[in-house]
Amino acid sequence: MTRLLDLTIALPPRWRRRSDPEHGVLVHARAGGVPAGGAAPELVLRCAPVDDDLAAWRRAAHAELEQRLVGFDLEDEDAFELVGRPVIYARFxxxxxxxxxxxxQWSWLIGRTGITLTGTVARDEYADYCDVFEAVAATFEPGSRVA
Known part of the structure; x- marks a missing residue:
């Protein structure tokens, strides 16, 4: 378990970790080595101030991703509760x-703080990592000092 700014999240063991809280990166974890797909699997937990509700914040974020990422394709999106907290999930x-x-991505709004966990992997290895990403998201605990 890793505790950051009173947040708790369980990351895969032996993944290299770094953070840059001044730029909103609470933790960036990356698997060692690069699999055949050419991209090391990674998880990034970010925070940012949010002046909107959860759904509007994520719509705006997806619009921004569409502009920034080459070949962006929103494949799935859902709003539900994960371990009792409202979350918006997206796969792209x-x-x-x-x-x-x-x-x-799993995105939570805690007070006026938006927290997003992003897991990224080569498409060919997605089936090997989707359960890992989901298991990590299920361990997210916001703590009391986030809002």
Whole structure:
């Protein structure tokens, strides 16, 4: 378990970790080595101030991702509760160089703080990592000092 700014999340063991809280990156964890798909699986937990509700914030974020990411394709999106907290889930495809990637995001709004967990992997390895990403998202605990 990793505790950051009174947040708790369980990351895969042996994944390299770094953070840059001044730029909203609470933790960036990356698997060691690069699998055949050409992109090391990674998880990034970010925070940012949000002046909107959860759904509007995520709609705006997806519009921004569509502009920034090559080949952005929103494949799935859902709003539900994960471990008793409202969350918006999204899965989208995109490219980085020649690599075809899939990212999954879980986004929570805690007070006026938006928290997003993004798991990214090469499309060919998605089936090997989607359960890992979901299991990590299920461990998210916002703590009391986030809002």
């Amino acid at each position: 495809g995109h490219r980085l160089g020649l690599a075809e990637l899939v990212s999954e």
